[in-house]
Amino acid sequence: MGLDLCWATPVEWVERIAPYEHALLSDHAHCELKAAAMGQVLIAKNPEYPALVQAITPMVIEEMEHFAVVHAELTARGGQLGEQAPSPYADGLHRGSSEGRTSMLLDRLLIAHLIEGRSLERLNLLSHHHPDEQLRVFFHGFCASEAQHRALFLGLAEEFFGPAAGLRLEYLTGLESRVLAGLSFAPRVHSGLG
Ligand SMILES: [Fe+2]
Numbered sequence: 001m002g003l004d005l006c007w008a009t010p011v012e013w014v015e016r017i018a019p020y021e022h023a024l025l026s027d028h029a030h031c032e033l034k035a036a037a038m039g040q041v042l043i044a045k046n047p048e049y050p051a052l053v054q055a056i057t058p059m060v061i062e063e064m065e066h067f068a069v070v071h072a073e074l075t076a077r078g079g080q081l082g083e084q085a086p087s088p089y090a091d092g093l094h095r096g097s098s099e100g101r102t103s104m105l106l107d108r109l110l111i112a113h114l115i116e117g118r119s120l121e122r123l124n125l126l127s128h129h130h131p132d133e134q135l136r137v138f139f140h141g142f143c144a145s146e147a148q149h150r151a152l153f154l155g156l157a158e159e160f161f162g163p164a165a166g167l168r169l170e171y172l173t174g175l176e177s178r179v180l181a182g183l184s185f186a187p188r189v190h191s192g193l194g
């Protein structure tokens with residue numbers, strides 16, 4: 001998949017995560033919940049951008065629908081939703097982005113674009129390489145809409161900030177890869193391989 005992330009996740013990541021079916025699905029469910037929450041924060045903090053409010057509202061609803069689907073799959077497989085653990089990935093992105101920041105909104109949009117892109121990369125890998133055929137189909141079912149979300153956030157950043165969006169994205173794309181490369185392995189959607 002031709003994503004413009006600096007670092008491509010190797011297939012080895014799927015091999016390592018596959019035995020942790022319940023933990024992976026629980027973390028995936030929390031990712032959907034957090035994506036919906038992040039969309040709501042963006043709306044609440046930027047009411048002066050009607051185009052943003054209009055674009056992100058249906059995304060929030062869609063992420064909650066995803067949450068329901070993942071939670072149903074988890075419980076059907078005998079698992080249950082675990083506690084939401086802190087995310088060193090998202091925390092690293094938000095902390096690292098304070099350097100050179102000119103606009104909180106621009107950074108929030110670009111970080112959302114990058115997180116959606118990494119989620120898409122991981123879901124796509126799972127949809128091709130997970131040993132359970134039913135789960136391959138399951139993960140594939142999210143790819144099209146996560147690709148749309150990824151494009152939506154970049155589109156808003158470019159609409160509101162023009163060429164500054166591309167310049168800032170270069171920096172944040174590098175940061176995203178550095179954060180991920182520094183993470184150890186865990187049964188989570190955004191884990192490293194260390
Ligand atoms: Fe989603």
Ligand SMILES: [Fe+2]
Binds near residue numbers: 035063116145146149
């Ligand atoms: Fe999404």
